[in-house]
Amino acid sequence: MFSKDLFQESKKFIPGGVSSPVRAFEPYPFFVKKASGSKIYDVDGNKYIDHCLAYGPLILGHADPKVVREVSNQLTIGSAYGAPTENEIILAKEVVDRIPSAEMVRFVNSGGEATMSAIRLARGFTGKDKIIKFDGAYHGAHDYTLVKGKPGEACVPDTKGIPLDTAKNTYSVPFNDEEALSDLIQKDGDNIACLIMEVVMGNIGCIEPKKGFLEFVRKITEENNILLIFDEVITGFRLARGGAQEYYGVTPDLTTMGKIVGGGLPMGAFAGKKEIMELIAPNGPVYQAGTFSGNPISVQAGISTLKQLDDKFYKDLERKGNFLRSNIQSVIDEQGYNITPVGCGSMFQIYFNPAPVYNNEDAHNSDAKRFLRYFRALLKEGVFIPPSQFECNFISSAHTMEDLTQTAEAIEMALEVAFKKKG
Ligand SMILES: Cc1ncc(COP(=O)(O)O)c(C=O)c1O
Numbered sequence: 001m002f003s004k005d006l007f008q009e010s011k012k013f014i015p016g017g018v019s020s021p022v023r024a025f026e027p028y029p030f031f032v033k034k035a036s037g038s039k040i041y042d043v044d045g046n047k048y049i050d051h052c053l054a055y056g057p058l059i060l061g062h063a064d065p066k067v068v069r070e071v072s073n074q075l076t077i078g079s080a081y082g083a084p085t086e087n088e089i090i091l092a093k094e095v096v097d098r099i100p101s102a103e104m105v106r107f108v109n110s111g112g113e114a115t116m117s118a119i120r121l122a123r124g125f126t127g128k129d130k131i132i133k134f135d136g137a138y139h140g141a142h143d144y145t146l147v148k149g150k151p152g153e154a155c156v157p158d159t160k161g162i163p164l165d166t167a168k169n170t171y172s173v174p175f176n177d178e179e180a181l182s183d184l185i186q187k188d189g190d191n192i193a194c195l196i197m198e199v200v201m202g203n204i205g206c207i208e209p210k211k212g213f214l215e216f217v218r219k220i221t222e223e224n225n226i227l228l229i230f231d232e233v234i235t236g237f238r239l240a241r242g243g244a245q246e247y248y249g250v251t252p253d254l255t256t257m258g259k260i261v262g263g264g265l266p267m268g269a270f271a272g273k274k275e276i277m278e279l280i281a282p283n284g285p286v287y288q289a290g291t292f293s294g295n296p297i298s299v300q301a302g303i304s305t306l307k308q309l310d311d312k313f314y315k316d317l318e319r320k321g322n323f324l325r326s327n328i329q330s331v332i333d334e335q336g337y338n339i340t341p342v343g344c345g346s347m348f349q350i351y352f353n354p355a356p357v358y359n360n361e362d363a364h365n366s367d368a369k370r371f372l373r374y375f376r377a378l379l380k381e382g383v384f385i386p387p388s389q390f391e392c393n394f395i396s397s398a399h400t401m402e403d404l405t406q407t408a409e410a411i412e413m414a415l416e417v418a419f420k421k422k423g
């Protein structure tokens, strides 16, 4: 069957035809046949250079041979034990060695589970209930953070199904806004357990912190007995060996991870200072558990992946990122498009918006419809990126310079279509 027919069939049995909403796009998403390295192939016979990369986990590209071999070996000796393994210690040591804030780590099954657990832990540690997030940040599909609000006011649910009573424990402030954060903490800091943040806002495109912002956040949280949680589900092991906290040189109290830590298999983790982590059950009073937590297949994939990520690896990846970003910039400059390319390390995006983008409001001033024209034109040119202005695009080590040159050429063509010079 072709993608078009599979989508019709899928919609009969799976809500919206997809297992996560962002995957659905008009007129229908392509259905995947296989993937290898930097390429993904659909059932309709098309091949794409993949810059979606499963929304971030695949830093080595698809089906890395070493990961495949070692995970396959693990499969033959069991896929779940419900008992601890030595490999969990190996992966835990690897995480602690890399992530500056990590002294201990607990493995879970997804990024969302990691952030939910870290927030509970912060509440348990501080004895306070309220939390702060930044507007537009995504920390998983749980009730604590799927909320929205005006600065200084209690949040309301951002989806049906979340009780108002839950949402009101969260505050949301604009990213990169020191004044809004400072006002809120002055007003209610005594009741706030933690501030959770994406260091680079990867769920409204790709927005870096302004110079000095992270240092400000670190200082004000520390001074007010508020735990700082860096949600590094995207940036962890992507921006540097030690994630965004190494890249920007600011250390939080707790760190949440997902995506890359599981080497392309489902996994999450949260880590932090021993003093805080020791509060988790069975040692302490903060309950946290999971049948598949520390799953041996995911743990092996994590080990097989992280072992390949040394400082040289990140230098190479950054070089590739800079190459692609400078090519995109040249196209934009030559053609005089009024749009804003952004990115860092191996992350990139283009905002269909002429002004600098510092926060959620700026991001949403973009022309999301034009972005979708660009997205569809890119697909025609053989390049797959997430189908949303408000996601981030990624580069893996499997992307060759030839791939990236092709991507830049495809972007040039797709921009022509999006701005109706062509097609
Ligand atoms: C920053 C961030 N935090 C948390 C999550 C949730 O992770 P998961 O989808 O594995 O639950 C995601 C992505 O989904 C994310 O990008």
Ligand SMILES: N[C@H](C=O)CCC(=O)O
Pocket: 020, 021, 022, 023, 055, 138, 203, 234, 391
């Ligand atoms: N924006 C999400 C996380 O990065 C995309 C993954 C998903 O929700 O399916």
